[in-house]
Amino acid sequence: MKKEVLLKVENITKQFPGVKALDGITFEVHEGEVLALLGENGAGKSTLIKIIAGVQPQTSGKYYFQGTERHFKSPTDAKEAGISIVYQELANVPLLSVAENLFINEYGRGNHIISWKKMNERAAKILQEADMHIDVTKPMGECNVAEKQQIEIARALYENAKLLILDEPTSALTRSEIAHLLETINRLKERGIAVILITHKMDEIFPVADSVVVLRDGVSVAQKRIEETDENELITLMVGREIKNMYPPKEMPDTEVILRAEHLNNHFIKDISFDLKRGEVMGIYGLMGSGHQELGQTLFGTVPGTTGDIYIEGEKVDFSTPKKCVEAGLSYLPAERKSEGLVQIQTVAVNLMTAAYEGKGTRRLIDFAKEKEATWRWMKELSIKANSPDTIVETLSGGNQQKVIIAKWLEIDPKIIILNEPTRGIDVGSKTEIYKLIRSMCHDGVSVIMITSEMPELIGMADRAIILHEGVLQETLTGDEITENAIMTAAIGGLGHA
C-alpha cells in the first residue's frame, strides 16, 4: 500500500538579520516514515523544524500538512493539527507529578474536577502502552532526562500526534536509553506515526530512518533513501569534504606525574586513587550511577563532604571550591552546559572571556581589542558560526553555543582540564577539530581528564582509561587494552557479572 504524503515542505526560506538560515528547502515526509535531518552546527535544522511546528514563521515558501497548506501561528496550533515537537531542553513543571505533567494541557483548558486516582490510572496505562515504565505519582523533578523525554513522547501520542519531531533527543542519554528510544521510534512507525529525527550521531540513523535530508549552510544538499547511502557518504555530504581520520594519532605521554588523587571519598565515590601524567588524556567511563560523573565534579571541588587529597606537581592543593581549583591550575567543562550557562543576551566575546576573568582572581583591565582578537581566534579554531565577536549568543545554533562554552574553559589556559562530555551536541566535522585541539594541547604539556559516554570517543582519544563501577575504581586500561569489550566488562563490575 502506498503511504500518503503527510508533510510537504516547498521552497522554504528563512532570513534572520544578517543570516540566511534556510534557502529554498523542499522535501516530503510520508505517513509512518522516519526522516533523519542532518547537518553541521548552524546548518538550519532547528530553524526548519521550528517553522513546521509553528514556533516561528518562514520568510517565504509553503508547507502542507495532510494535503492542505498551513500557517501555524503557534506550537499549540501545530499540535492541534497533529504535529508535536520534543525539544532537547524539556519544558515541564518539576513539582507536579508525572501524571499531572502528562495531562497538563488537558486540565489547563477547562474547569475539570480532577479524580487523582483515575488520572493516575490513565497515565499508567498510556505509559504502559508505549512500553515506558515510570512511576506516575513521582514528581517530575525526580525524573532523569530519559524519563522526561519518554513522558513528552507519551504526551504527544496521547494528544494524537501524526508527526513527531525530535531535536537531538539522544545527546544526553546513555547507551541503553538510546537503544530504548530507537525501539520506541520503531514502534511509532508501526502505528503509522511519522518522525523527523535530528541527530549528530550517525550510528543512530540507520536502525530507524527511512530517508535522510542533509542541510549545509541552509541549503538542502542531498535527499536519499537510507538504503542508498552510508555513514561515510553522509558525513562527506554534511561537511563538504571527506573525513579520513576522526582521531589524531596518540603520542606517548610524559612519565612525569602532574596530578595525584589519593583516597577520594564522598557520597558517590569510594576510595579512589589515581595519577595523571603530563600531556596525557585520561578517560573516565562508567554506567549510570557508577560515580564517574561525580568523580569529575569532585576533582573540581563541587561535591560536598569529600575527603582525600589531591597533589598537583607534588604539592597538596586545596580543592574545596571551584575557585581554588582554578587557582591551582584546573579547569572544568561541565556536562550540564545549559544550567552552567551562557548569558544568552550577551555577546560571544563577553561570554567567552568571563571564566578567564573570574579565574584569575584579580580582575584584569578589560582590553576590548585583545578580547575581540582572542574571540576571533577561537571562532576560527572551533569554527564557531557567528558573524562577529559582538554577535548575541542567543542567536547562535545549539552546537555553536556549546563551542563558545568549550572555548571559554580553554581560554583560562589551564595545566589540567577536565572535560565532561566535550562533544555533546557538536557535529562530526567539528568533533575532529576538537579532538585535534585536545591533542595539540597535550603536546604542549596540558593534561586532560575526559569523561565521556561515547565509546568510540573514549577508545579514539584516551591514553589511559579508568572505569568505575558502583563508586569504585574497577579497572585501569592502558593503550591497546582500551577496547569496547574491556570497557564494558569493567563497567558492569568485572567478568563475574557478565
Ligand SMILES: Nc1ncnc2c1ncn2[C@@H]1O[C@H](COP(=O)(O)OP(=O)(O)OP(=O)(O)O)[C@@H](O)[C@H]1O
Ligand atoms: N533568532 C535568530 N537570530 C539570528 N540568527 C539566528 C537566529 N536563530 C538562528 N539563527 C542562525 O540561523 C542559523 C541556523 O541555526 P539553527 O539553530 O537552525 O542550526 P542547527 O542546524 O540547528 O545547528 P545545531 O546543530 O548547532 O543545533 C545559524 O547561523 C544561527 O546563528
Ligand SMILES: [Mg+2]
Ligand atoms: Mg539545533
